[in-house]
Amino acid sequence: MNLLPQSQRVRVGAVRAVLAGVAAVAGSYAAAGFTTGFVGAPLEAMLSRAAPASLVTFAIVVLGDIGQKLNLLAAITLAVLLIACLAAAALATGWRQRSGLVSVTVALGLTWAAVTLLTGSPVLALAAALPASAVIALTIPGIRPSDVDATARRRLLTAVAGVAGFSVLSYVVGGVRSRDETEDLPLGLTAAQHQEIDTLLAEAESKSLSVSGLEPLVSTNFYEVDIAAVNPNTAPENWTLSLTGAVSEDATFTYDDIRALPVEQRFITLRCVGDSLNGTKMDNALWTGTPLAPLLDEVTTESGCECAMLRAGDGYYVQFPIAALKRGFLAYGMNGRPLPRSHGAPVRVLIPGHWGEINVKWLTEIEFLDEAVDGYWEERGWHGTGPVNIVAKLWVDTLNDDDTVTVAGHAYAGLMDVSAVEVNTGDGWQKATLSEPLPGEDVWRQWSYTYPHPGSQHRVRVRAITGDGTVQANEELPAFPNGPSGWVSRTVQ
Numbered sequence: 001m002n003l004l005p006q007s008q009r010v011r012v013g014a015v016r017a018v019l020a021g022v023a024a025v026a027g028s029y030a031a032a033g034f035t036t037g038f039v040g041a042p043l044e045a046m047l048s049r050a051a052p053a054s055l056v057t058f059a060i061v062v063l064g065d066i067g068q069k070l071n072l073l074a075a076i077t078l079a080v081l082l083i084a085c086l087a088a089a090a091l092a093t094g095w096r097q098r099s100g101l102v103s104v105t106v107a108l109g110l111t112w113a114a115v116t117l118l119t120g121s122p123v124l125a126l127a128a129a130l131p132a133s134a135v136i137a138l139t140i141p142g143i144r145p146s147d148v149d150a151t152a153r154r155r156l157l158t159a160v161a162g163v164a165g166f167s168v169l170s171y172v173v174g175g176v177r178s179r180d181e182t183e184d185l186p187l188g189l190t191a192a193q194h195q196e197i198d199t200l201l202a203e204a205e206s207k208s209l210s211v212s213g214l215e216p217l218v219s220t221n222f223y224e225v226d227i228a229a230v231n232p233n234t235a236p237e238n239w240t241l242s243l244t245g246a247v248s249e250d251a252t253f254t255y256d257d258i259r260a261l262p263v264e265q266r267f268i269t270l271r272c273v274g275d276s277l278n279g280t281k282m283d284n285a286l287w288t289g290t291p292l293a294p295l296l297d298e299v300t301t302e303s304g305c306e307c308a309m310l311r312a313g314d315g316y317y318v319q320f321p322i323a324a325l326k327r328g329f330l331a332y333g334m335n336g337r338p339l340p341r342s343h344g345a346p347v348r349v350l351i352p353g354h355w356g357e358i359n360v361k362w363l364t365e366i367e368f369l370d371e372a373v374d375g376y377w378e379e380r381g382w383h384g385t386g387p388v389n390i391v392a393k394l395w396v397d398t399l400n401d402d403d404t405v406t407v408a409g410h411a412y413a414g415l416m417d418v419s420a421v422e423v424n425t426g427d428g429w430q431k432a433t434l435s436e437p438l439p440g441e442d443v444w445r446q447w448s449y450t451y452p453h454p455g456s457q458h459r460v461r462v463r464a465i466t467g468d469g470t471v472q473a474n475e476e477l478p479a480f481p482n483g484p485s486g487w488v489s490r491t492v493q
């Protein structure tokens with residue numbers, strides 16, 4: 001219909017298609033926020049699942065959280081390109097039919113179908129399809145020869161500006177939608193239970209060592225490790241936990257079933273196997289929930305490997321022994337608030353003494369197995385289903401006014417309680433001060449040690465010792481594959 005020469009038509013078409021892609025992704029984000037209804041979410045999950053084990057390990061150990069951001073960026077780019085391809089197909093179809101209306105309709109239909117397929121959310125997919133087709137509609141070239149240059153270019157520039165503005169607006173709207181609404185919900189406990197939580201949190205505060213810059217015994221910023229950048233958003237009323245596989249008969253529990261069970265408060269510390277030796281992927285919280293064992297007792301298991309695969313709403317899965325599972329705790333509250341989405345809402349499992357990876361968030365299924373099968377991280381070479389390594393972290397060093405130095409940190413040994421932390425500043429191992437233990441079988445402690453500054457730069461080493469006399473291993477090993485090992489040391493000026 002328009003009189004543009006072929007090459008220019010292709011170039012203009014490419015710009016229109018990419019603009020449609022950007023508008024679709026922006027619209028999707030505005031409507032869905034950072035949830036699984038956002039078109040970037042399933043693509044991000046696919047990319048991280050398809051990535052070779054070595055790349056995933058490199059991303060975790062070397063890139064840390066940046067790796068996940070890069071992956072998300074790649075997913076969003078892929079989403080834009082995918083929809084741009086569909087828009088280009090729509091433009092080509094319209095061109096053959098000599099009809100702008102055909103382009104617009106085909107762009108609408110294809111984008112809607114693709115986004116629905118990816119996200120499983122037909123209503124939210126409209127928020128991607130409508131902006132994409134609107135871009136195509138608003139950039140239909142004029143028919144008069146005079147349109148060829150000036151008007152067409154102006155229209156395209158207007159479209160670029162329009163899509164840019166729309167994207168900024170979508171970014172803001174989507175950001176608001178991404179807010180974790182679970183945090184606004186009441187935890188739904190009795191006054192006495194809330195009182196118990198307040199007392200325990202106050203105890204943790206009063207037992208925290210007063211060293212400036214040292215994180216208190218209940219973490220203010222709990223670390224987060226996810227296989228996907230976008231967390232599942234399951235409403236409690238839509239959540240169930242199923243016991244399946246090698247069982248006499250499947251059993252399913254609803255959120256209300258779990259909430260009807262006896263309520264307990266537990267301090268439990270988590271640490272990721274991918275944490276670096278002195279890294280900060282180690283945190284403690286007060287969790288509200290109920291023991292898992294009574295639920296397991298509802299079924300008779302015939303598991304050949306005495307092991308189970310736990311599965312989650314984000315596609316995560318991990319396999320480990322039933323013996324460890326029996327000590328598990330189902331948590332739906334954290335520090336007196338409902339469990340946040342980022343930490344596994346509505347229900348996650350906590351397995352005392354073990355690396356973080358078996359503490360499955362967004363838990364949906366416990367499948368009893370006949371034969372052991374690798375979980376998500378084990379498939380990628382990690383050995384993180386066992387008990388944690390002993391560690392004393394050195395997170396703070398301060399030069400005091402009286403020319404003494406205070407070094408401090410946290411020590412954790414899982415089910416083996418930390419009974420001492422020792423510090424070596426150059427002349428032998430000295431006992432550090434430990435924070436009073438918090439109630440619980442799987443809780444970290446703080447340590448601190450103050451000594452006169454020797455007058456020159458020196459090395460400080462620190463190690464933890466457990467109740468049975470086991471000394472933290474001195475052998476230095478990287479996080480991959482068994483979790484980091486060695487004594488933390490730091491040079492103090």
Ligand SMILES: Nc1nc2c(c(=O)[nH]1)N[C@H]1C(S)=C(S)[C@@H](COP(=O)(O)O)O[C@H]1N2
Binds near residue numbers: 225227273356360363
């Ligand atoms: N469903 C699900 N559960 C999961 C993960 C995950 O990616 N998905 N990550 C695991 C890992 S590797 C760790 S260390 C802990 C971290 O828990 P947090 O994010 O609450 O700190 O969750 C574990 N549970």
Ligand SMILES: [Mo]
Binds near residue numbers: 225271272273
């Ligand atoms: Mo982890």
